[in-house]
Amino acid sequence: MKSLTLYKVDLPLENVPDPQADVWARAVEVVVPLSATPLEAQTSAYVRSVWRGRPYGLTPYVAVRAFHGDGWVAFRLSWPCPAKSDRLTDDDAFLDAACLLFASSNDTPIAMGSAERPVEGWLWRADWPRPRLVRAQGPGTSLREEVASLRASAVWERGHWIVSLAGPRRAEGFIAIAIWQGAHQERAGIKAYSPSWLSLSWEGGSE
Amino acid sequence: MSERQLAWVIDLNKCLGCQACTLACKTHWTTDVGTEHQWWLIVNTLPGQGHPRGWQEMGGGYRDGEPLPGRLPKREEWGQAWDFNYQEVLEGGKGQQVHLLPFNPDGSHPSWGPNWEEDLGAGEYPNAYFFYLPHLCHHCSRPSCLDACPRDAIYKRPQDGLVLIDEERCNGCRLCVEACPYKRIYFNPIAEICQKCIGCYPRIEQGVAPACVRQCPGRAVWVGFLDDEEGAVYKLVRKWQVALPLLPHLGTQPNVYYVPPLSPPPIGEDGEAQWGQGRIPMEYLRRLFGPQVDQALATLQAEREKARSGQTSELMRILIAYRFQELLGPFTVNPSQLQRPVGQNPTLT
Numbered sequence: 001m002k003s004l005t006l007y008k009v010d011l012p013l014e015n016v017p018d019p020q021a022d023v024w025a026r027a028v029e030v031v032v033p034l035s036a037t038p039l040e041a042q043t044s045a046y047v048r049s050v051w052r053g054r055p056y057g058l059t060p061y062v063a064v065r066a067f068h069g070d071g072w073v074a075f076r077l078s079w080p081c082p083a084k085s086d087r088l089t090d091d092d093a094f095l096d097a098a099c100l101l102f103a104s105s106n107d108t109p110i111a112m113g114s115a116e117r118p119v120e121g122w123l124w125r126a127d128w129p130r131p132r133l134v135r136a137q138g139p140g141t142s143l144r145e146e147v148a149s150l151r152a153s154a155v156w157e158r159g160h161w162i163v164s165l166a167g168p169r170r171a172e173g174f175i176a177i178a179i180w181q182g183a184h185q186e187r188a189g190i191k192a193y194s195p196s197w198l199s200l201s202w203e204g205g206s207e
Numbered sequence: 208m209s210e211r212q213l214a215w216v217i218d219l220n221k222c223l224g225c226q227a228c229t230l231a232c233k234t235h236w237t238t239d240v241g242t243e244h245q246w247w248l249i250v251n252t253l254p255g256q257g258h259p260r261g262w263q264e265m266g267g268g269y270r271d272g273e274p275l276p277g278r279l280p281k282r283e284e285w286g287q288a289w290d291f292n293y294q295e296v297l298e299g300g301k302g303q304q305v306h307l308l309p310f311n312p313d314g315s316h317p318s319w320g321p322n323w324e325e326d327l328g329a330g331e332y333p334n335a336y337f338f339y340l341p342h343l344c345h346h347c348s349r350p351s352c353l354d355a356c357p358r359d360a361i362y363k364r365p366q367d368g369l370v371l372i373d374e375e376r377c378n379g380c381r382l383c384v385e386a387c388p389y390k391r392i393y394f395n396p397i398a399e400i401c402q403k404c405i406g407c408y409p410r411i412e413q414g415v416a417p418a419c420v421r422q423c424p425g426r427a428v429w430v431g432f433l434d435d436e437e438g439a440v441y442k443l444v445r446k447w448q449v450a451l452p453l454l455p456h457l458g459t460q461p462n463v464y465y466v467p468p469l470s471p472p473p474i475g476e477d478g479e480a481q482w483g484q485g486r487i488p489m490e491y492l493r494r495l496f497g498p499q500v501d502q503a504l505a506t507l508q509a510e511r512e513k514a515r516s517g518q519t520s521e522l523m524r525i526l527i528a529y530r531f532q533e534l535l536g537p538f539t540v541n542p543s544q545l546q547r548p549v550g551q552n553p554t555l556t
Contacts, residue, residue, distance in 0.1 A: 046355030046386045050276040091381070091394045092279035140358045144378070188357045188380040 001106065001199055004030045004175070006066040006073060008204040013072040018153045019164040024076050027065035032177060034059050034079075034192035041111055042189045043140040057192035059179040062098075068202060074166035075100055077177065082159045085182030086126035094182035096126040096156075099134065100165060102172035106197040110176050112136035122165050124152050126182070131165055139189060173200050208348060212368035212433045213406060215420070216443045216450045217341050218466040218526055220507075221427035224339035226250050226322065228419035228428065232343075235418050236405065241397030243288030246321045247404040248343040248419050254491060255324040257342070259284040259390055268351055268388030268457030275457075277385035285393070286320025287311045336486045338468040341428070343419065344391045344404035345453070345461030346370045355386035367432075368462065369406040377401055388457040414540035421535070421542075426528040431536025433462070438536050439525050440464075447510075447522045449503045451496040466526065467492055467500050469507055 007027045017023050036057025042048050062079040077098055085096050101121035103113070113119030113136050121134040123144060131150045136142040147167075154163040174197040180186040232248040251257045259265070259280035267277030289309035296307050311317050328337025346363075350370045353361040360376035361383060363369070372383070372392075379399035384392045392403040407417035415421075420428045431440035443450040443466065450464035470485040485504070492500045506522070514523040525533070532539050 042357065043359075044355050044357040044382055046274045046351065046382055047357065049274040050385075088396055088399075091282050091285065091384075091396070142378075188378070188382065 001196060002030055002032065003199045003201050004064055004066055005201045005203055006068045008202075009067050009069050011067075011069050013069065013151075013166060013168075016067075016069075016072065016074045016151065016164065016166040018155075019076050019078070019162040020155060023067075024065050024164075027067055027076070029063050029065050030198065031061050031063050032194045032198060033061050034177070034179060035195050037111070037178075037189050037191055037193050041139065044189065047188075047190060051190065056184060056186055056190045058181055058184055058186070059192040062177050062179055062194070064177070064198070066200075068169060071169050072166060073169045074164055075175075076162065076164045078160055078162040079179055080159055081156065081161045081179075081181055081183075083181070083183035084126070084156045084161075086156070088127065092185075094180070094185050094187045096161060096182045097124060097180040098161075098163060098165075099123045099178045101134075101176045101178070102170050103174045103176070103197060104172045106174050106199070108174070108197070109138070110193070110195065110197060111139045112142060114138050122150055122167060124154070124163055124165055126154065126156075126161075128152075131167070174198065175200060209363050209368035210365045212348065212462055213346065213411070213430065214433045214440050214444065214462040214464060215343070215417075216429040216440050216464045216466065218427045219338050219340065219468040220466060221425045221526070222250065222339040222341060223425045223427075224250055224252065224325070225424060227422045227424055228341055229321075231418035231422035232404070235407070237402075241395040242393075242402065244282070244285060245393040245395070245402060247391075247393075247402075248341060249321045250339050250341045251322055252324050252326055252328055252337050253340045253495075254329040254337070255327060257340075258286065258321045258323070260286075260319045260323070262390035263454070265390055266388070267386045267390070268454075268459050269349070270458065272458070274351060274354065274386060275388070277388065279381055279384055279394075280390060283319060286317060286323065289317055289320065330486065333474040334486055336470055338470075338487070340453075340465070341419070342389070342391065342453075343463060344370065344406070345389055345459065345463045346404075346406055348460035348462060349458065351386040351388065351459050352383035352392060355382040357382060364408075367406070367408075367411065369408055369411075371405055371408065372401055372403060374398070374400050374402070388454065388459060389461070410542065411538060413542075413545055414538055415542045415545070416535040416538035420538075423534070426531065426534060429528075429534050429536065430538060435536065439528075439533055440536060442521070442525055447506060447525075448499065449506050449522065451499055451503055453495060455497045465496065466507070467496050467503055469504060469511075 065076045067074045099121050108117040115137045118137045122131045123134045124131045131152045132144040133147045134142050150167040152165050176194045178191045178193040180191045237245040330336045360373045377400040420430045429439045431438035452461045470487040472480040472482050473486045475481050510520040510522040514520040
């Protein structure tokens, strides 16, 4: 299992740096390979049938760095996205998005948890000013909530998204990541995801 | 599959194309921000491309039980919510120079919209032809939208078979729009949810017929349960088999049934009517209503002749609908007699 070290910095949450700030270079980057979500695991019978043979989950990897500070945690995700989609320009338009899912144990079902092992996550979307908190108890059950304590900053350049996500410190020890490329009509379960959990290691201790 | 199934029957020989049903629906359900472009029921002229433009070529439904791929209509294909230059024409002193024109929200002139092809139809004079097709959600017995939803946000009510979208669960992924072969589901870009005809279920639950049924001045629309053997819907669909589903080969088992249009005889080159033929090509009607349309039209023609000759025809009596209440099935409550919730739109239809 891959591990991600969250480096300790002495900053308040309000000063969490933008994703291109030099400070991020201090955090060691972990490259997480992504896969298309399995077709047989899709909760839509239409998707299971119609998307067979159609490419999706096209993001090959996401590079992750992380910091933690006094009561907060921040992640920087960057991934290749050749065609940016950040506005709902038409009824057939979908948006670039990323989800950071947290779990307390690595036997939590990675596809959005389960009734016994509910999960929470941070959902960033290219047109939202701030991420939303997501709660789920299995595939197709996620509920979104706007919370003031989450923040994000994002840039798209040279075919890549670089996004920083920050919020109150999490107690969970594992994360998983999903990426949607809107230009390829990726949405809902049609996405790229990290097939295994990434363990978190807190520099300076987890408390 | 539901325990009971509500169904609509629409007689295309009686539909006037007046859009009273369209407006009754509009004023009831789609006046909120984000729904301005939505017409949960719309009457289009056939033959034509309809609304959204070319919807019959957009896929969805089933073949041999397997879902068929669909595509999402673009806003331009739906047509946007127009505004008009009323101010300029009616109050700006330019009434003699400027025409009343529709405008898209961005100020451009629309290139499509609901009922865009009104009365165009097909054929050449003197054999031009058209008919109207009121089009709403078919509340299918095998709804492809329900199969497509990844979040179980679409459900079919057991008590009446209405297919509804739970707007709290829907997150606007639009797979249902793709999968619906009738393209009767809209995307609300403000709320980011999908929305469609709800079968006027709040009225149904109060014993009131859907607004489209009550408002039809042509008495062309019936509603009722398919298993009610005394009801007009049962008699038209099951007993007389003159009301047919639209595009039945798409496999969703729709529950809006249409009495297909009879048509006048074509005029030959000699200027004489060619009796025994219909002006609307049978191949076109078969494509819309399946091979049963031949028998349905033959039955209609025979029963019409029977009534003309002075005999009694149960079928003609049903289709004429001498009493308005016959259209309403069990939903005969007059909405004006109900207590309306405070603050609700006071339209009484």
